Amino acid sequence: MNLKRIGKKYRYIDHLSDIGIEFYGNKLEELFENAGVGMFSIMCDLELVEPQEKRNIKISQKDTCYEDLLVLWLERLLYLYEVDDVLFSEFKVCGIHKKGWNLVLTAEISGEKIDLNKHKIKIAIKAPTYHMLEIKRGDRYCNWKGRIIFDV
Amino acid sequence: MDYKIKKINDYKWEIEKDEKYDMRVPGIIFADRQLLDHAANEKTIDQVINVATLPGILKASYAMPDIHFGYGFPIGGVAAFDEDSGVISPGGVGFDISCGVRTLRTNLNIGDIKDRLEDIMSTLSFNIPKGVGSKGKIRLSKNQLMQLLKEGVDWAIRNGYGWEEDKYFVEENGCMAGANTDFVSSLAMDRGMDQVGTLGSGNHFLEIQVVDEIYDTGAAESLGLEKDQITIMIHSGSRGLGHQICSDYIRVMQQSVIKYGIKLADRQLACTPVSSPEGRRYYGAMACAINYAMVNRHCLAHWVRTVFERFFGKSSDKLGLGTIYDVSHNIAKIEEHNVDGKLKKVCVHRKGATRSYPPGNKDIPDRYKSIGQPVIIPGDMGRYSFILLGTEKAMSESFGSTCHGAGRLMSRTKAKKNIQGSELKKELFNKGIIVMAGSMAGLAEEAPQAYKDVSKVVDVTHYAGISKKAIRLRPLGVLKG
Numbered sequence: 001m002n003l004k005r006i007g008k009k010y011r012y013i014d015h016l017s018d019i020g021i022e023f024y025g026n027k028l029e030e031l032f033e034n035a036g037v038g039m040f041s042i043m044c045d046l047e048l049v050e051p052q053e054k055r056n057i058k059i060s061q062k063d064t065c066y067e068d069l070l071v072l073w074l075e076r077l078l079y080l081y082e083v084d085d086v087l088f089s090e091f092k093v094c095g096i097h098k099k100g101w102n103l104v105l106t107a108e109i110s111g112e113k114i115d116l117n118k119h120k121i122k123i124a125i126k127a128p129t130y131h132m133l134e135i136k137r138g139d140r141y142c143n144w145k146g147r148i149i150f151d152v
Numbered sequence: 153m154d155y156k157i158k159k160i161n162d163y164k165w166e167i168e169k170d171e172k173y174d175m176r177v178p179g180i181i182f183a184d185r186q187l188l189d190h191a192a193n194e195k196t197i198d199q200v201i202n203v204a205t206l207p208g209i210l211k212a213s214y215a216m217p218d219i220h221f222g223y224g225f226p227i228g229g230v231a232a233f234d235e236d237s238g239v240i241s242p243g244g245v246g247f248d249i250s251c252g253v254r255t256l257r258t259n260l261n262i263g264d265i266k267d268r269l270e271d272i273m274s275t276l277s278f279n280i281p282k283g284v285g286s287k288g289k290i291r292l293s294k295n296q297l298m299q300l301l302k303e304g305v306d307w308a309i310r311n312g313y314g315w316e317e318d319k320y321f322v323e324e325n326g327c328m329a330g331a332n333t334d335f336v337s338s339l340a341m342d343r344g345m346d347q348v349g350t351l352g353s354g355n356h357f358l359e360i361q362v363v364d365e366i367y368d369t370g371a372a373e374s375l376g377l378e379k380d381q382i383t384i385m386i387h388s389g390s391r392g393l394g395h396q397i398c399s400d401y402i403r404v405m406q407q408s409v410i411k412y413g414i415k416l417a418d419r420q421l422a423c424t425p426v427s428s429p430e431g432r433r434y435y436g437a438m439a440c441a442i443n444y445a446m447v448n449r450h451c452l453a454h455w456v457r458t459v460f461e462r463f464f465g466k467s468s469d470k471l472g473l474g475t476i477y478d479v480s481h482n483i484a485k486i487e488e489h490n491v492d493g494k495l496k497k498v499c500v501h502r503k504g505a506t507r508s509y510p511p512g513n514k515d516i517p518d519r520y521k522s523i524g525q526p527v528i529i530p531g532d533m534g535r536y537s538f539i540l541l542g543t544e545k546a547m548s549e550s551f552g553s554t555c556h557g558a559g560r561l562m563s564r565t566k567a568k569k570n571i572q573g574s575e576l577k578k579e580l581f582n583k584g585i586i587v588m589a590g591s592m593a594g595l596a597e598e599a600p601q602a603y604k605d606v607s608k609v610v611d612v613t614h615y616a617g618i619s620k621k622a623i624r625l626r627p628l629g630v631l632k633g
Contacts (some may be wrong), residue, residue: 012565014566016194016220018564019565023547026333043284071399079343082285083342114355118592122591124283124284126247130402131419132223133419149223151223151247152322152354
């Protein structure tokens with residue numbers, strides 16, 4: 001990893017039809033948080049979104065892996081954004097742990113109701129995809145790295 | 153990947169079947185030299201090869217001339233699978249299930265609207281729900297949504313949206329058979345509840361266009377079009393409901409590939425046997441999303457009619473606002489095709505490809521029986537769109553399919569870096585095109601420069617014989633989400 005990238009949460013990846021991000025974290029929880037930040041920063045200017053509305057999330061999935069859990073997490077964020085009209089800007093993943101055969105993620109997220117005049121809306125994301133999807137151990141600069149492509 | 157390309161003619165190329173990549177069939181690419189080189193440079197051909205490895209694929213993995221790099225399946229890809237031994241793949245349809253185009257004619261001429269275009273566009277912009285976070289004007293209960301998903305356009309007509317005759321000019325007469333709401337998740341239902349009649353964002357648009365050139369006068373007469381006549385084009389899909397159904401079933405099929413022992417080159421190609429319980433469930437849910445998308449475009453057309461009625465002070469009937477045709481370009485369907493001299497039921501996937509049925513086909517409206525199915529090709533906002541006609545050759549060469557649009561040339565990030573949305577708006581205004589967009593960044597991503605020249609794409613389909621040029625349309629007013 002490039003030294004300059006230390007401390008960076010994510011970066012965009014060029015993809016001809018769609019948009020992807022590579023995201024980083026020292027803990028798995030942080031990696032998932034930064035994937036959320038990266039996804040919503042594709043959609044709007046996150047600095048303009050205030051953490052007014054809170055939601056608690058719990059995802060429990062049987063026989064799954066971190067990659068699939070990541071897709072589920074991002075899908076859940078998109079669902080809440082679309083159904084509740086909320087753009088999210090703060091993501092706190094409280095834990096990712098195994099419980100029996102299940103992987104369980106708990107999180108608290110916050111954001112603000114969409115205001116077209118206030119938030120600089122860029123583009124809507126349709127869904128996260130499995131294409132080029134990856135979560136792996138990082139290097140000496142960060143412990144975890146991930147990559148995902150979104151359909152826009 | 154290294155592969156061998158064999159030239160069949162100037163517009164058709166074969167990627168030879170190579171066992172090294174577990175290809176079951178060859179790849180066929182409809183393109184001229186330039187479009188082929190472009191596909192090769194961006195590794196799209198690797199995706200054509202990956203599709204050729206899927207079980208039960210028939211004849212070939214096809215690529216239309218607008219092909220470009222997608223996720224899993226290429227965009228502009230066509231693949232047909234044996235109903236008994238083949239597979240069905242949500243990724244081969246795409247997230248925006250039944251994304252498609254509807255075109256309306258009017259009896260207005262360019263002279264009738266030229267000076268009032270800006271006002272009409274503003275009124276449309278105000279009245280058409282569009283862009284990020286848009287909610288429709290129609291509020292549905294869960295039961296009403298379930299009825300809509302089962303009945304398609306019939307539901308809309310029964311509830312006062314659109315004309316009775318519209319449905320005869322929609323693929324499948326506006327109602328896709330086999331829709332089963334038991335297979336649609338509550339998450340998908342929630343997302344679909346208040347988005348009926350919304351345009352969305354991205355490459356979706358609503359355009360006022362003018363007939364710019366006629367290539368086939370007989371066809372123009374059947375389509376009810378003359379030079380300088382005003383038309384309206386609506387490009388949208390199944391919105392959040394379709395996206396969620398695709399996501400739900402890609403997850404189901406991650407398990408299916410293990411259960412049925414299917415080897416994949418890319419996880420996004422996840423699939424299941426057509427005849428498996430998982431396959432039947434996906435087909436039932438996908439059919440619901442197709443019905444939703446057709447109703448969505450139908451209701452958008454209804455809002456267009458109401459705006460035109462108010463604006464011109466005449467009924468939409470008097471304004472001649474009839475539907476020319478409505479056709480999807482992200483779809484999988486069970487169709488009957490000739491395979492090795494025998495009629496066979498196959499599951500045709502068109503991901504960024506349009507059905508192109510020939511004259512006389514039983515599934516096209518009587519009005520077009522003599523000319524073939526209208527194939528509507530949306531172009532970019534600065535150049536043209538086209539109406540093509542289906543051909544007999546498409547049936548034998550590409551499972552009754554042709555291209556779907558221009559195809560991307562430049563990534564969204566690159567487009568945003570190189571093009572200013574506000575500059576683009578001015579540039580198009582100077583060319584006589586009025587653009588209304590919710591997001592300037594979004595507009596830059598959809599700039600004409602970001603797309604291939606759609607005229608070249610349709611020329612290839614014309615010379616390859618998989619569709620025939622009939623009408624060229626030029627944009628006058630563009631509404632983007």
